[in-house]
């Protein structure tokens with residue numbers, strides 16, 4: 366498979382090159398040159414497979430010919446070996462016609478592990494083949510960072526620098542990152558929001574001399590490999606409910622638009638998905654867009670679901686490119702205008718196309734807390750402040766006869782304060798994290814300027830080489 370940029374001005378690359386480069390050199394995001402399409406029989410042949418094999422079969426068209434199927438299968442088996450549930454992505458019913466697929470059974474208790482554990486294996490495999498080293502610079506609002514750190518710690522061919530917004534993650538999320546002391550891991554607490562962190566990462570990638578000097582790579586969902594590894598769980602859930610003979614719908618708590626874009630990709634590959642429901646918190650730009658074609662940045666406000674405190678949803682660009690009929694010039698024009706003005710001018714017919722498939726619901730903190738409490742009282746299910754927003758969106762938009770599957774993206778133990786406030790229950794951390802509050806932390810606070818981040822990246826790589 367070859368990949369093209371949404372901005373149309375970067376060379377087409379193979380999977381391995383896309384994995385290592387992350388963002389396209391023209392500032393765009395990579396997408397497959399042609400979408401693989403699975404036949405009804407292809408979908409049926411995946412039924413009953415162990416999750417790692419299913420994941421490899423779904424990802425294989427994206428990674429070929431660079432990675433052969435047996436290698437990919439073995440990498441997926443290693444990636445999911447440490448998950449604490451035999452089904453990897455178990456599904457539970459919470460209400461009539463409303464189900465929850467739990468994506469938080471990996472080492473850092475969030476859905477990011479689903480892709481990041483695979484990425485860790487892929488990086489190791491490709492870099493060993495090429496005898497190369499990359500510097501990963503990533504931005505996190507709380508979960509990507511720890512998942513990336515866990516997947517990459519101790520790997521000699523990777524230096525990892527993670528930017529988190531200072532004081533805007535939960536304490537568990539911060540400690541999951543800052544207590545990892547391996548020499549190839551650096552944590553930067555940035556004086557700004559997640560959007561600032563993400564923008565700084567993109568600025569570093571746009572500085573081509575720096576990018577080449579440091580051999581920069583990405584672990585955020587701007588890296589296509591992340592999206593590719595998030596598609597299989599939608600396939601797994603749909604097959605469980607009778608696909609391809611029966612349609613299903615999904616509801617996804619959404620921030621950077623990566624998770625729900627993976628669901629859209631599964632649909633584009635032929636999986637019968639009826640509706641895609643976006644759940645937002647007070648940072649409701651996506652819901653405002655879907656409801657009123659109002660994609661205007663209003664500034665990020667802290668919420669009970671910090672990982673979704675995002676206003677610039679990077680992966681929306683991939684959807685936009687597709688909805689525009691892959692018109693890279695139009696996509697570039699709209700994205701450049703968005704960056705300059707903070708308002709995205711989406712043509713009416715493009716918006717209508719988005720609305721025909723996606724619906725959006727936003728909950729503020731009071732509503733989120735009430736939803737956690739009500740769901741727990743009615744069904745006994747304890748959902749974290751992110752997952753519950755997806756569940757509420759699923760309930761609102763569910764159509765009779767079509768199962769609605771809401772994605773549970775984080776374990777409630779990552780957000781104890783919100784859980785106690787809503788239910789009085791303090792969910793326990795798993796045994797491997799039981800001493801998290803006693804572990805030593807290491808991070809540096811930096812201003813939100815490109816120069817400060819560049820200096821910190823150079824210093825981190827030099828330290829790593831010296832160590």
Ligand SMILES: Cc1ncc(COP(=O)(O)O)c(C=O)c1O
Nearest residue numbers: 508619620621622623624672774
């Ligand atoms: C727990 C949790 N839920 C939801 C989201 C939003 O997912 P996405 O950014 O893929 O839209 C995130 C962060 O990305 C998250 O960490």
Ligand SMILES: N[C@@H](CCOP(=O)(O)O)C(=O)O
Nearest residue numbers: 505506507508509585586672
């Ligand atoms: N919510 C994320 C933000 C980054 O999203 P990504 O999927 O693009 O890595 C986080 O928890 O860091």
